[in-house]
Amino acid sequence: MLYRPKIHLKHKVLKYLYFIGTAFILFYFSTLDSYAQKPHVDGSLFREGLLELKFKENWKYQPGDNPEWANPDFDDSDWYKINPIGLKAYQMPDSLWSGFGWWRITFTADPNTVESIERLYFNSWGAAEIYLDGELVETYGNFSTDSKLEKTHTPNYAPDRPLKITPKDVHTLAVRFSNHQAKNNFNIFRYFAENLGFDIGFSSAVRAKFSDFRYPNSFATLSVIVAVLFILLVLHVLLYFKFRKEEPYLVITLITFFFLCAAICAHILLFFELNGFTNPIFSSILNSTAFGLGYGLLPYSLSSLFRIQKFYWTRHLVWLALFRTANYFIPVFNFILFDATIILAVIVLMVIIMRIAIKEKNRGALYVTFGAIGTSVFLLVNRMVNAELITLSTFLYYVDLILLYISYPLGIYIYITNQYGRLFLAMEQEVEVRTQQLNETIRDLTKTQHELSLKNNQNVLLLKEIHHRVKNNLEVVSGLLALQSAKMDDPTMQEVMLASQNRVHSMGILHQKLYQSEHLAFIEMKNYFENLCINILDSYNETDRIKVNIEMKELEMDVDTAVPLGLIVNELLTNALKYAFPKGEKGKIELSLESLSEDNFQLKIRDNGVGKALDAKIRGTGFGTQLVDLLTRQIDGNLMQDVSNGTMILINFKRQVAAGSGQV
Structure with a gap:
């Protein structure tokens, strides 16, 4: 007979207890595992007042659109596990993305944490409707299954939106979401294309205060x-x-x-x-x-x-x-x-x-x-x-x-x-040394400048005196010519003497203007022409019959140019008085001098007389014409005339500056 060991009652009890314990442990861990499927939200998850729902394994996604999917009791166990946070367009298969779909997450929350939540944080470039426990709590943009009707949201610097959560054991957050453009444009921007998905979370008072001042x-x-x-x-x-x-x-x-x-x-x-x-x-x-x-x-x-x-x-x-x-x-x-x-x-x-x-x-x-x-x-x-x-x-x-x-x-x-x-x-140290040297040099230069200033003033007085004496000498010559003319009986000779007298007088007026001027090297031409014309009209006794109109701006000219210009004006004005109005009718003569450019000028004399050319041989010796031509060449000028309507003479010339004269 085989030996069969005796099984004690104690061993049987232990065996049954072991079986029951094992079953309890399995049930307990299965319960924990099912509980772990629902993430738990508590205060430890807040970061500067923001609690983001970054539960990668708990987000569910389903393509398409069905309002029933907002119901917290809806069974989403067969949905795809796709995390919307940081989701790029190229990460979503084309078979699951036609431009819209739903995301859901179910979580438990600590009651104190729920009470501290004041705002909803949402960041996305798509359009969304947010449902919490079956209730629509917020919209961003305009959700649509039609890309033409969709209006995406711009995550600008606006504050987080208000949200109040009713305390309960389990909460379900559903996001009805569309973002057609992200999928359409991801081939262009790939890495930097904006997220196909979204970031979402809850804000406490700390975060709410920050979001209110996000823009400023x-x-x-x-x-x-x-x-x-x-x-x-x-x-x-x-x-x-x-x-x-x-x-x-x-x-x-x-x-x-x-x-x-x-x-x-x-x-x-x-x-x-x-x-x-x-x-x-x-x-x-x-x-x-x-x-x-x-x-x-x-x-x-x-x-x-x-x-x-x-x-x-x-x-x-x-x-x-x-x-x-x-x-x-x-x-x-x-x-x-x-x-x-x-x-x-x-x-x-x-x-x-x-x-x-x-x-x-x-x-x-x-x-x-x-x-x-x-x-x-x-x-x-x-x-x-x-x-x-x-x-x-x-x-x-x-x-x-x-x-x-x-x-x-x-x-x-x-x-x-x-x-x-x-x-x-x-440099400051160097400047101090140089300043002392410069001060000594300045004192020497100031002394020299004072001496030069005295000599210059003496030279100016001397030069003015020279111009004054030249003017007086020319007046004497003009007077002698007048006395000589008075003793002549030949009208032609008297006319020649008068012309010579006017030429001398024109130069006398110029020297008078020079010693009266502050600038000894320049003369103001308009005033000079006015005095010259008055003298010529007086000498021919034509003040009442002939009017001379001088239309020009004040213009300074160097002496080397002013002298020949004065003689030219004298000859042309005399010529107009003698030949432009032969029948004693009244007339008008226009005189002007204008600057064409920096060194180019134009002298114009125009009358409304009979229109005789400058070189017309009516009477006289022709000396005046020759003199005008000579003086025009002297100032490097070009003379043009038009006798179609009276006589108009234009002389274009350049400023003449003698070597070493300089400008003051």
């Missing part, structure tokens, strides 16, 4: 950046135009300009309502390209500023910015990895260049080091925040953004002003 805070941040960069840009432009041979000033000016453009493009939504198609052009592509061009020039600006020629090749780094822009359309490299590589490479280059500059004892290089390295560090921090590798408070984020744009231009300007400050101090 962002505008104030941009204003600080733009104001500082604009002032620095103006200062760098002035430095460049002051010292055009300094190429670093041009490069630094370009960097500041690119940073300014990038800052404005990054905040373009402050001024314009854009959509998911146009926003990447400004806030992503133009902003990134402008900043990339400026950032790529940093190593070259340092090497040229400190004259480190072996690093001048770094000017070619700007091509990387253009290549980076091209990479938006034709992806070759991973964008984040490419950006990080470029930033680190630029930092390494700048560290090497700055180390050489400091080693060569370039004073003030630390200011540039702060600006250049600071810009790179703040840029790295900004990229890490955007990639959610680190978190910063809102205040620190704004500070980082401001320093990112202004550090380098500001550091460079401090360096330049420091350099010029040192230069000016050295």
Whole structure:
């Protein structure tokens, strides 16, 4: 007989307890697992007052449109697990995206957390209807299954919208969503196409207060950046135009300009309502390209500023910015990895260049080091925040953004002003020494100037006296001619003597005007012509019958030109009085002198008489005509006449300045 061990009752009880315990544990963990399917929302998830529903494994998606899907009791267990947060268009299969669909998430919430929620946070470039526990709580844009009727939402700087959640054990959030344009345009913008999906969450009082001031805070941040960069840009432009041979000033000016453009493009939504198609052009592509061009020039600006020629090749780094822009359309490299590589490479280059500059004892290089390295560090921090590798408070984020744009231009300007400050101090010491020397020279020059002034005044008085005596001598000659003419019986000879007397008198008037004028080398022609015409009319006793009209502006002429002009006017006016009005009728003569250009003038004498040509042989010797021709050639002039309606004579000539006379 085989031996069968005896089974005690105790062992049976333990066996049944083990079975029951195992079943209980399995049931317990299955219960926990089913409970874990619903994410739990509590206060620990708030970040600066914002609780984002970033539960990647709990979001459900279904293409199409059915209002029943807003019902919290609807069974969505067979829906697709697709996270809408950060969803790019190329990540959504075409079979699931025809431009619209629904997202749902079911979660539990701590009652105290629910009571602290005051606002709904939603960020998207699509159109959406938000349902919470079956109730429509908010709309963004205009949802439509038809792309032509859809009006997408622009995530500008508006505050988060009010929301009050009724406390309960389980909540269901459903988002009826459409975004036709993102799918249509993703082939163009690929990486930088705006999200096909959305970001959503809840805001507490802390976040609500921030969102109310989002626009003024962002505008104030941009204003600080733009104001500082604009002032620095103006200062760098002035430095460049002051010292055009300094190429670093041009490069630094370009960097500041690119940073300014990038800052404005990054905040373009402050001024314009854009959509998911146009926003990447400004806030992503133009902003990134402008900043990339400026950032790529940093190593070259340092090497040229400190004259480190072996690093001048770094000017070619700007091509990387253009290549980076091209990479938006034709992806070759991973964008984040490419950006990080470029930033680190630029930092390494700048560290090497700055180390050489400091080693060569370039004073003030630390200011540039702060600006250049600071810009790179703040840029790295900004990229890490955007990639959610680190978190910063809102205040620190704004500070980082401001320093990112202004550090380098500001550091460079401090360096330049420091350099010029040192230069000016050295110059001041040199100026003090030179000033003493100049003061001694000035005293000697003042003494010499005083002596020269006395001699000059004596020369002026002497020259005026000479003109006065010449005028008196000419008056004597004119008087002698008048006495001689009175003793002659031949009318022809009397006429010749009168003409000669007028010629002498014309020169006498000129010398009279010269010694009466403040400028001994010039004479005012209008007043001279007026006196000359009065004298000629009086000499022929034609004051009442013939009127001379002088239409010209006041014009000064040098003596070398005024003398022949006076004689020419004397001859032409005499000729008009003698031959233009033969029957004793009344007449009018027009006289003018005008400037055609800087050194070219035109003399015009016109009468309304019978229209005899200047060289018409009526009577007389023809000496006056010969004299006019001679004087015209003397002033390098060209004489033209028109006798179709009276007589008009034009003489175009150039100003005649004797060698060594100069102008006063």
